[in-house]
Amino acid sequence: MQFRPTIDLLCDGPAMNVRFDGQTVIVTGAAHGFGRAISLAFAARGANVWACDVNDAGLRETEALSAEREAPLQVRTVDVSNREAVQALVKEASGRAGGRSREQRGGVLGQVGRPLEQIGQDDWHAIFRVNLDGAFYFSQAVAPLMKARGAGRIVNISSGAGLGVSLTGIQAYASAKAAQIGLTRQLAHELGAWGITVNNVAPGFVRSNPTTERQWESYGEEGQRRLIDNIAMKRLGSPDDIAHAVLFFASEYAGWVTGQILSVDGGK
Template sequence: MRLNLQDKLFVVTGAAQGIGAAIVKGLVDEGAKVAALDIDAEGLNPLAGLSGVHSYDGDLSSAGDAQALCQSVVEELGPVYGLVTAAGGVRGQTAKALEEVAEPEWRTIFNANVDAAMWCSQAFAPGMRDAGEGRIVTISSGAGLRPSLTGIQAYAAAKHALVGLTRQLALELGPAGITVNSVAPGFVLSNPSTEKQWTAFGAQRQEQVVNGIHMRRLGSAEDIADAVLFLCSERASWISGQVLSVDGGHA
């Protein structure tokens, strides 16, 4: 199947590691140009050697900072065809009792998972409207469809909110030829935070998680990237407002 991404410009947030980095590499392999965005400037360095990749570091959680960074991308690289919002995650947090959750922890996860996706979509949608086409793919989670395996209240709530934002943007932007979809990964060992969570589960809980997956294995960052690439392609031109679970089959 030909995805027809040659020379199209995509923006990928959360590009420095894990799922985001795998998406960047997958897009490059399909001939796309990529603006890789992340708050971790040093983490973007390994992407510098990839053809067609331009790195931008900055905080996307505030509207002003996000708009400025997105504007820099357009000024330097030209019109953006697609946006993939992989920024997010648990930000190093682990489960704790409801009574122990502090406001800064709650805000940090919402800023990373929901706010960044909103402000970047707001920044790039006008250009896509002008072009009459575009792709937006958010990275949500199984935790956006059901209670979270991690037990982190803010993460579950934020991913549910991101699914809602995805569906709302699909309704609003569809008439302009812009598709908006989400990929909802199952448990993927893709970065230090997810590895920390996995270790915290302990052997018995780890076995339960794997046995609850039809394929009897955890996912990889590349598994998620493959689904994203399809939704970014011309082959997915009549798919919008959907949440694609990529979780190996969840019992």
């Protein structure tokens, strides 16, 4: 009989020393929340980070935070639903330094949950453009570069909504995030032969931006307590928890991991 090893680890802090010196990383949604945390995490570990968003003021805050931490990064105002703008950013970033990582996230664009019959066509498609089209456009733009190098990392940021139902009640958000997970799995098989991994982080509820703050407040004390009680670890996570999962997928530790969806939600 063959026995598999088990590990019990007692430690006071992170054990992995992950660095990305000389690597180029493009991060979307970098004006706040997850995107900002991911951008700062990569910059602190030596990466050449290109942080983008449509929110120019938020990007400047991200840029200032990185400068304070002596880990500078580049910021660009980019609409991820614009294929030409995405391609221009990838061309600019790839022209400055060699690299192999790209992180993509989206959002709800300020929308709130409404009954199905009240959803307009523009609202439906807007969320798909940011959460699904953007992921496709960036993957399409970086794939030739990664193929030429024989290596690359694509990490999409979906949501627990893509694996179940959305706490927001926004039908398009749950649908787009589920579709993004499908895209992740499909691209993993298409690109794996070139040493490119494609993975997905599915965050649970995190108070990470003005939208999630409003959502949190809307639950009231009782609803907030129920939400936390349903989490195995009995607490909310932080944007850094999501960034750390992305760092793993982008690192050499995940060299034989692809097409995977990692739920970072405190346990459900």
